[in-house]
Amino acid sequence: MPHDQDQAREGRGIMKDKHILVxxxxxxxxxxxxxxxxxxxxxxxxxVDNLSTSPLDHExxxxxxxxxxxxxxxLSIEDFFARGSFGPYQEIYHxxxxxxxxxxxxxxxxxTKSITDDTYRVIDIANRTNARLCDVSTSEIYGGGRDGYCSENDSKIITPKVSVRLEYAVAKLACExxxxxxxxxxxxxxxIIRPFNIAGPRQSGKGGFVLPRFIKQCLAGEPLTVYGDGGMIRAFTHVIDVADxxxxxxxxGRRGEAYNIGNPQNKISIRELAERTVRITASESRIDYVDPKALFGPLFEEANDKYPDADKAMGELGWRPRFDLDTVIRDSVEYIRAGRLD
Incomplete structure (x- = not known):
């Protein structure tokens, strides 16, 4: 049942339909x-989406x-906010x-400016419309946790080396x-939710995401490009599980709380992910180990190892990840083979 605080909030402006902003x-x-x-x-x-990072044909x-x-x-959130006409919304997902x-x-x-400015605009909209706000943060705020293991009770670590990736993580943490x-x-x-390595249908390799890149390389019979020695640890979580x-x-969720959303059962190294993708696609592609800085320049940095403690989400939200890693890969392969844009 909702907490008393939440019930009071939900009692304002009750409407038949639930209006939601995403x-x-x-x-x-x-x-x-x-x-x-x-x-x-x-x-x-x-x-509201300005399509700047969208991999989809939105129409x-x-x-x-x-x-x-x-x-x-x-529209950008800035332009949407400047329009000044909102809602009514009961839920906002940022x-x-x-x-x-x-x-x-x-x-x-x-x-930093982009992420923080947009978050403050969304907070303002939520306050004006009395909406519940769910902010999608990042697992990068843990800075690698304890040898990759990340619990909501752990300290948030700012690594000593400044990088573009660190700017992203620190901006998200500041907003939290x-x-x-x-x-x-x-x-x-x-x-707040902190997702761990989302993967599945509609993900594009353009942003540097590893699974669609491996799949496209397998289907084209090209070598799989594994960065470094491929020993980086991740826990890939099906996008449908994350949306749920x-x-x-x-x-x-409880007001002011953060939740890890990730499937610890899908923990795997990138090298092993490459091998598994080759097997599932029945590809003859070989695996090449490359220096990502040679591909993307000196600003590129690989993330630290990371995999989640998801007990809090499972206990408080009743959330359970349903899709194992092979299903994540197969669903992604099916989408990419179909060549769909939606």
Missing amino acids: TGGFGFLGSHLVERLLVDEDARVHV AFVRRVNDPRLTYDV LASVVGPVGVLGHAGKI IALVNTCKVSDLFAV GIVRAARH
């Missing part, structure tokens, strides 16, 4: 979240969804952000702190 709703994760939200008959979903996606309850603006180990490189020095403190001094209801975790956090 920033970044045409992105890889955002599009799956939109589909998850529209499962509920009372949902009315409005997407094809909207046609395929074919639901009048989905509306959208192709996903809009630069993204990807390669995708962030072109935004060096500007990431601002959200939690705003909850303490206002009526804002906000929760986001909704559960928004609706059942």
Whole structure:
């Protein structure tokens, strides 16, 4: 049952339909979240996305969804906010952000302002409309945790080497702190999720994401490019599981709390992921070990090892990841083989 604080908040402006705002709703994760939200008959979903990082043909996606309850603006959050007409919203999901180990490189020095400015705008919209806010942060805020193991109870580590990737992580962490403190001094209801290595259909390799790159290389019979020695540890989580975790956090999470959303059972090294992708695709591609800085320049940095403690999400939200790693890979292969853009 909701806490008393939450019940008081939910009692304001009760409406028959649930109006929902999703920033970044045409992105890889955002599009799956939109589909998850529209499962509920009372949902009315409005997407704001400037398409700067979206891998989708958003018009094809909207046609395929074919639901009048989905509306959208192709706008930046800044322009949407400047318009000054909002809601009413009961839920806001904030996903809009630069993204990807390669995708962030072109935004060096500007990431902090972009992420923090947009988050403050979304906080303002949530306060004006009395909406529950779910902020999608990043597992990068742990800085690698304890030899890769990351629990919500762990310290947030800022690594000594300054990089573009660190700017992204620190900007996300600053926004988390601002959200939690705003909850303490206002009526804002906000929760935070930290996803771990989302993968699945619609993910593009353009931002530097590893699984779609491996799959495309396998299907083309090209060598798989593994960075360094491939020993980096990750826990790949199906995008459908992550979308479900986001909704559960928004609706059942505790105010001002953060939740890891990741599948610890899918823990694997990148080298082993390459080998498994070759096996599942029945490819004859070889595996090459390369220096990513030779490909992307000196600003590129690999993430530290990371895999989640997901007990908090499982215990408090009733969240359970359903998809094992082979399913994540097979679903991604099927999408890429079909050549779909939505």
